[in-house]
Amino acid sequence: MDSELNVALNDELLVEFISESRDHLTTIESDLLAMEEGGSNIDSELVNKVFRAAHSIKGASGYFGLTKVKELAHRAETVLDMIRSGRIPPNAEVTNLLLCAFDRLREMINRPGESNGTNIDDLVESLTALASSFLPGEKKSSVWERVTLEPQGGGAPVMLSKFDYERAKDAGNRFYVVEMDLIHDIERRGENVLAVFRRLFAAGQVVDCEVDFESVGTLDDPICNRVPLKLVLATTLGPDKIDVLFPEMQDRVKLLSEHSAEAAKEGSEKTREDSVAEMQAVLETPGSEVAQAQTSHTSIGTSRPVKSNSTEDSVRVNVATLELLMNLAGELVLGRNQLRASIAQKNGQALDAADQRINQITSELQDAVMQTRLQPIGNVFGKFPRLVRDLAASLGKEVQLEIQGKEVALDRSIIESLSDPLTHMVRNAVDHGIEPPEIRIRAGKARQGVLNLDARHEAGHVVVEIADDGRGLDAERIAKSAMSKGLVTAEKLDRMTAKEKMSLIFLPGLSTNSEVSEISGRGVGMDVVKTNLDRLGGKVEIISTVGSGTRFRIKLPLTLAIIPSLIVSVEGERFAIPQINVEEMCHVVPGQGRARVETVGNAQVLVLRDRLIPLVRLGEYLSAGEISDRRGSERDSQREKGDASNIVVVTTGAQSYGLVVSGFHDAEEIVVKPLGGHLKGLEEYAGATILGDGSLALILDVANLAVKASLSATGISDTAAKIAHEDASNDRHTFVLFHNPPNVLCALPLNTVRRIERVDAACVEMIGGRRTMKLDGGLLPLATLSDAAQVEPIPASGELAVILATVRGVDIGLLGTLPVDVVETSGSVEHTTHRQSGIAGSTIIQGRTALIVDLYELADSLLPERGNGRLATERPEPGIERQLTVLLAEDSDFFRSQIERFLKEDGYAVLAANDGEAAWELLLRSLDEVSAVVTDIEMPRLDGLGLTRRIRADALTAHLPVIALTSLAADDDAARGLAAGISDYQTKLDRDRLLERLREYTHAAAAANV
């Protein structure tokens, strides 16, 4: 086949053409939309840009024999030209048509081999009709009519669209026909056809272009080293100047002059041969186009096997980055030489230096390579203007899309995988989030909805937000729907916050039903979105208010190629678990500690704090796939049954489970390497990596492992609990950190602190043996930890921090040394080791032990007359009354032990429970003892409100005073609490107020009982 000759010649060029055209097409879309937005205010620069893009696609496609591409690009170009000259307004209809045309072009260009079989009649017809309808009467026909031009000095006549011809002629152009030989004039001179085209585009317009395969000859011919290329060029250059463009080809450049339009038809008939390999030699009349294409496409379709994805496998790299890589590679070679030399000389010092150098170069190299993989997120955002526009139009909505942070770069693998979830969420936002205009107006909103896409860097991560100002998510409806599907229990819902209920949309099973999307406004396939994002190591968060909009916040890592991982071992084999999947590690010893392993049905679960976590024994799962062991190594086949277990709690985002392993090893940054083709089906592994000692570790894909280990069924209810609990971790405390003395880290619960001041140590005055300082016009008594506890005294010079707190209605200042910090921690509080006067206990913060300061004890030592003295007089005399018992429900270990301690100190017996459910059971068992209930509001299983309702509903307990504790007393909380039957609200750790109120209530109750 002679056309194969062209393939061999052009394969690379074709790929270049495709890649270039794709670039054009990507910008065209947004430009068209911008044109539409601009309306009659035509930005000629913009239109020119689109026009030029269409034009260059047209020009080059002719060269490749892509006749349909050429035809369609040509028609689009005609319309664009008329927009440019203001004859066609770029309204929605016109833009739609052009968008469709460019879509079709993209399809065809992506599969050039099949493009000539594509049906473009509808678009060609619409575009032609559009163009002609805007032309004045006498010129209407020019869109489909042809003119024939005669080359000066003889040769085959050339036919052009009359519209093109007149347009170019009116602009003062002359027409030339150039016959070049691809082999001699271009290839042999080391030129590239596309480069020649680019040069010509700069000088004028390539009106037509064709490769004449007829004259190439067949393989049987003795010589076939000519591939004639015929170009028709319209340019303002005169015949005397035209040589500049075509050096050494004077004889082949001919000026064209107009002939009669009559010969057109004949010309095209004559050259059409029956050869299937025939390329489109001469432009035909539109009517015969179809027949022509059908004959010619068969040959093109089979003879041009172009890898359609070949260009997507290439990446554009900034030259500077490339230079950097080159430099680093050079450095690395030097480093290696240094290393080899020092090894040869057995020079330890030089070895250290080489090690250091290679270490540094490697990190730099890693960074630089990472740079090459980064791509702007705009590549994904780019398609949304079109998507939103089309979707909004089809739904009769008005949506304005705002995009920020297009330039934010992410690893290309992330960019690629991000496309689907984002598209889904954008679609959801337009479909379900933003209301139709009339509803928006009724709701007092602007007619046009706003959809905001925003990407930005945040602390080593990239945050992508999708926000709409639509109707928002109705948490209650989602909750109801989840309950009706049995995904959560009513009891669980009871203690979920609105935010937790919203997170239910990520549950698998909730979203498959289309009803839900109508009710909840969202939800179709959101579980898939979450799963996809989890796979990328992303986290998604919902912020939504009914009536005013929804914001999805996605947090993504910058790259996936190198991931920090936890290395674990099972029976002597090591595995890597990406850190992003690791929630926590625990070592469970039966009978010790709070975490324990229990058997529920035939499944084992880890009871950890308030959670039930299903367990997968990695060793058992793996040995189910036992293979013959060739290494002859002895495995310690000690199974962990009944013994201490090492458990990694892993999360897939939607689900958490515990992996029982033999041992924990280091955390390492690992380079992910794919597994070979024979192992592709093993989804439980995400790849493998080479560890520091050269051995291999398989990387576990925790999501797929869960599926393979058949956890999904038991996991769902847990998923609900987990998702619900994601934000409600009550065990988190916020502490103010300071030092006192400089080497001892101290912590004070933030909610006891009023403010922090910096003072010079010289400001501290000793008056009457007490430290004070002037503040706000008064004297502030100052305390230091050494007043009460056995710690070193505070330094007497330098800058100090004064932490202001109100204890028993008196302001005091706690002195500490800088720096002062505020941290949130979920670490548990240890109450024995460091317990002493003034110190409530200790906790681990940022890897260091921090002493938790007991302000009350400090204040007591500072102001003894105010503390115990007062209480002593008012405290009911023991013996007169029986000791009163208080039921305390509080899930935070820290607060529970604090409150329990001061209640006991005040003479109460305390029954403590760590959630409402436990408190209720305790209450039922000790009905006649309990005289008051002190409860936290936010608790797992049963919250404070629920507990209060039960207490009030039961005749035996209805009379009990219930004092609720909150971290921050908010008015609406108080209202809800009062409705539930709570007697009083107190702030946590306001010891005096709480004791005072408790005394009032218990006395009242005691009096009533008498």
Next chain:
Amino acid sequence: MQEKVVNSEYAGELLVCTFALGENGVFGIDATLVQEVAMMGELTPVRHAPAFVAGIRNLRGRIITVIDLCERLGLGVVRATPETRLLIADWNGEPVGLLVDRVEGTLAMEAGALQRAPSNISNVQSEKLRGVFRTGHGLAGLLHLPSVLDGNSGSDTSLAE
């Protein structure tokens, strides 16, 4: 069909890498497909992988899949001995390690010396064989590497070429 394959693909001289598999089977593969011969090294087992995958191995920074040729051909498994070797071969652009009991050597022979494989040699299906050839110790089977490495089991039918 086999005759034709022999003629078209192995015209001229043929260099064969020969090795032992199982009790007394000697096989060969086209030596041009073998990139190197390596020691077995430390294999990391991959649980739940097909039985013929002996594990994965670190070969100078690349992670290669190691195939137990014995298992793959239904001749038992390769037992680790000091003579066990890995033939590193290219499979669809990916290096794959072929675990063999012992490497015999290389053998140059005329393509004409290759004979049509009997329907069954050492229990190996004939479609996995290019043919048989004579060595100093008797008949050896020349393996057709793509059909040995592709597919899941012995039911390969993709051998038209």
